[in-house]
Amino acid sequence: MTAVRVLLDRQREAQWRSVADTLAIGLPAVGVASALGWRLFGLAGLIAAGVFGLGVLSVFAIGRARRLDRDWLIGALDARLPGFEDSSALLFRDRDDLPGLAGLQRARIEGRIGDARAVDLRPAWSLRPIAASGAAAAVLTTFILVWPAPGSSARTTTDGPPAPGAAGPPAITAVRLRITPPAYTGLPVREQTALDASVPEGSRVEWIVDFAPQPTTARVDVPDGRATPLLRDGSRWTGSRPVDRPTLYRIAAEGLPRQRLHRLDAVADVAPVVQLIEPDRQLLLVTPGQARWTPVFEVSDDYGVLDTATLRITVTRGDGETITFEQRSTALTATGEARRRRFSTTLDLAREGMAPGSDLIVQLVVSDNRAPERHIVEGPSVILRWPTDLGLADGLDSMAAPVLPVYFASQRQIIIDMEALIAERPRLDPARFVSRSDAIGNDQARLRNRYSQFMGGENEVGGSTGGIALPTSDAPPAPALPTNDAPAASRFERPDDHPDHEGHQEGDTAPSGIGHAEDVLHAFGHAHDEGDAATLFDPGTRSTLSQMLNAMWSSERALRQGRPEDALPFANIALELLKQAQQATRIFLRRTGSDLPPVDLSRRLSGRRDDIVAEDPPPPVRTPADTVVAEAWRALDERPTSGRRPSLALGALERWVRENRGRLSDPLALGAAIDTVRNEPGCLDCRRRLRALLWSAMERPPVAVRRREAPGTRGQRYLDALR
Template sequence: MSMPLDPTPLSPSTLLTRVEQLRDGLHAVRRTRRALLSVGVLLAVLVVAQTARLVFPSVAAMSWAVWGAVGLLLAGVMYLWRAPVAPDVARTALWVEERAGREPDFSLTTAIELLATRQPAGETLLAAASRVLERAPLREAITADKTTAWRGPAIFAVCCLLLLAIGATVSRGTTDTASVASSVRSGPAREAAAVSAPMGAWTIQVQPPAYTELPARTLGDVNNLTALRGSRVVLRGEGDPPMVALQRLAGDSSRAVSPVRADSTGTGWQTSVTATAAPLTLTLSRGGTRRLLVVEGRADSVPLVSLDAPARDSVFREARGVLPLIATARDDIGLSRASLELLVSSGEGERFTVKAITRGDTRWNASSHTRTVTLRSSLDLAALGLQPGDVVHLRAVARDGHPESTREFGSSETRAFRIARPAEYDSVAVEPAPPPEVDKSLMSQRMLLMLTEKLDKAQRRMARPEVVRESLRLARDQARLRLAVGDVVFQRLSGESSAEHAHAAGDGHDHGVELQGGKLAMGTSSTTGMLEEGNDSPVVAINQPLLEAYNAMWDAGRALEQGDPHAAIPPMKRALEAIERSRAASRLYLRGKPPQVIVDIAKVRLAGKDTGRVNVRSARVARPTGVAARDARLVQVAQLANSNVAAARDSLAVLRAESLVDAPAFAEALSRTLEAMTGGGDVTTRFVDARRVLGIVVRTRATTWSRGVVP
């Protein structure tokens, strides 16, 4: 068996040349890897651009050329940052020896280092280096390096191309990778064509809240609409999605503008917004044109309830007879429940009982949309077992289908029926008169006291905001009751019907009482000779406790407004005791007081003196800032209507939406102006009428002496 002969040693120049060629090949592999990474970065930027254009329509205005320039810049930075340097021949020779399959003897590396520095290498060293070079599988080694270096960047680039293809399929309906690349190259032209398409007509669908179970309604191409609070307003149009901006309005102050997403559909675009209590505007722009949509949110009103029979309060000598009970309830959407509530109070002082009774409780489903109902029932006084002095309070209540737990219910006015006590029948013949309002105040004050004590016991288990809310509700009821008691006092003392009129000393007329720190006190003219001990005047006997009750109610209301029901209980008890004293003292129904003479003609006739001086003109009150600002905006809209009717109509619609909350009459005048602008023709009269409603234009008589100008 013969041994293989060693290969002929290569010449020094041939050996060095072959190693240098191998070095250049390895360097090309590294440069190709860096180029693939740069291409991947460029494709990644394009994928990000396409995703942003699909998710955020506002980004669609950015040209593809801008995204391409950003991608090329990042790709160039990636290629030039730490660019690969060609390895030297000694490192390449060492790479060959590592892949020769044996323990490296560094013969090739030593020979190449000597030849690279132009030093002679021996024949034995050249022969050993030639054997290493011929024994190493260089082709397989280079192929393996290429696979390792190029696989990752190539996979990343292919994934980016697939994402671009998917995005192109979603936006343009194509799955071909070549057409994706073509669309990327022609992106600026396509974008310019899409942006150049102006806004066209749209259709609007209003979907009411689920609890109403009302059908959705479809509107045409309208610029404003009224929707129930919580309704979903859907806009649909043709073409590419426009840019949509949402703005919520509240009086004269406007909130910040927020973008709204418009989605692409198979035939066009679609966007939606939810109607709120405050008006809101949607501004849609595309192709250099804009359109405005005003959505007016309408709140679900509380049911309106009226008690038709009995028509008035009554006092019965005996607890006998049957009273017909008739009530009517109305709601804008539909009623869910209605009933008649009775509250029977027995006893007097601090020892009394209260019993609640419900009659005619009826329920309806939301799908029936029952808007108007009439409740009919009867009240048998004998069946209630009433005793002399008992009081029956009657009212009707109704609820709608609103799901909120804090939703208020509608209630009617309260009717009071009292069984007279035997001690009330006197032998004095008096003119018949209706029962006093003191009995109503007594019962209402007891109810408020019970509710306040209940809230005081439960506030430990309730959250502080809920306690404050319930306390404020009781404070409002206490204020209404205090005004009713004050009306009784002023009707008896001075003939006036309002306790909230300004009653101060020295105001030029006598009220009988004076307002001191929010409370009422007997005036000098009323107390002189009437409040002395031993005076049994019925006016004093009634009004003095009522004044105490009024002031105690004031203290109770202040405590309830501060969210402190515990502090409101003592003054409420004092008010109840004072009403009891006034009720016990009320034995006679007084006749009406003759009206007070305003001007005594006989006294002032020919009593004037000419001083030769005229009265000083009073200072004129400046117009509110909001009114002046709205007038200025209205004048600007009127001037804009001469040049751009569409822009003037949009500005007028926004002004109308802002005025719906605090200036409904002005908003109604602007609605008539908008209708006139839509119909065409001269709208000067409508603008003048709107300014007159706002209080700016005042019509004056066109006479010779008048300096006013007819508008």
């Protein structure tokens, strides 16, 4: 085993020499790829290219080393050591498997194992490939680092930048932007070679520029602001400025050809968004037995929300003009990550002073971590209401069930119920049939009372049959007396027939069976047509409503008597009349008279008709607001024209952009395109881009009604024949 270990050590040394030789040849190529990735994609490109290149090179090196296996070792030993007598393979076989002469030969070779310690089996270095790879990598890396990055301002109106050290005007050889976002954003400092950038509002942008040859002075020009000087530090020029709003800029230097404009977009910080998670609506009622309430809010922001917020709590008590309220604030602590936090608290209703007829209103006030001025946002108000109808007991645990609103069945639904009842008549006993017919009649009575109010009628109140006495003949029954024992108003009398409408007091009539949430007007007031904006119906509409109410009454009477077959025709007539009434137009009249012009009595009975109709004034001649843009758009047209093409007035176009900046979708892009066309009049792509931007900036003309063209001879003959 000692002899085999010595031979394996020689093999391992040879394999490591193979790996080192492969790395020496391939590492310069990895360096070239990393430099190219850095120039194209920055630090991320450098890391990606380096990792990928090293991975490929490692795989290749391991594969090359695996070729130096045991067969190679046996062949190398037989070739280098004559004393092994071409029997090196016997050293790697089990001694017990070697019979006779083979065993004796192995013993002889083991005695000569000292010769193997002195032999060097490592392959020679690939000096020529290593030198060629290093030289080529050095040349390519230098070329990549010196060549201007894509998107840099090294593109000038000249044919190309001069070589470093050559005489002539200066040129930009390299440029980088270092962007430092505000601290509250939590974003890292980044660098890029592209001169167009989108940065958070308030970021500081630093320019790092290399010139060749070096100019005397350099700066960053802003068309609408103050220039930023660039300071020289060796061969590098640097300068920085904060970016609070979107702006255009160009790099300028003494002797440097005029560069194109680039843009910096300032992305404004968005205010936090407050969402109500629980409950799922902003108004809810206290449930029987409820003693606590837990509202939950969720706040999201682009850079983060503070972990503390303020909850405003307001409790109102009383009714009408005697409402009082108490307001206090409490601090809440959030849960969750900074960009999406949740705030919640549990409120004790008894401790907050809730009582029947009171409201508990909560509102969350949050702020983000923006500096120096934070965004303070007030969330939605959530109301927990304890209606008066629920307050029949002193404690929260013994509240009565809420009174549900009464939902009116439509006339169409009443007809459907009547038809279904008629179809089920064979399967129902007479008592059940009459009971269901009376229930439908009750729905018909409610609907009739509802529409009767539009004609000045009162809601009828009474017993279990809806307040209508069951008729015993075909004559209409006498209306039931209201609770104040006063004569009931007719369903068809005009509002003017009520002498005491102006003197209605609160509590004159008891609320009807209509629920508060559905019909507050009917429960707490009168729906008569009165007031400064009275709703009056024309005689035709009043007649239609009167006939509809009569038909509903006939339908109700038959249903009360258990005869839905006789009620169905009247219900259908009421539905048709209701459709006609819904299409009528209401007329709103004022109590004050109209302001008519005074009558000229001197012209009365004179027969003079002059000046009785004003002449139509001539239409005003208006200059279109986008005349400058339209002329510039036509001047940029590349198609040949027979007429005279207007000249391209870039100065007037720039003034138009400044005056109409508010209504343009992207004024910076339009301003940069105008500047580029001025600097490079021969650039065809630049002119096309400017023309496209002008087309989108022009205001669309309003749609006008065109006069119909006069018909021809055949058309006029056709129209005459139609007459």
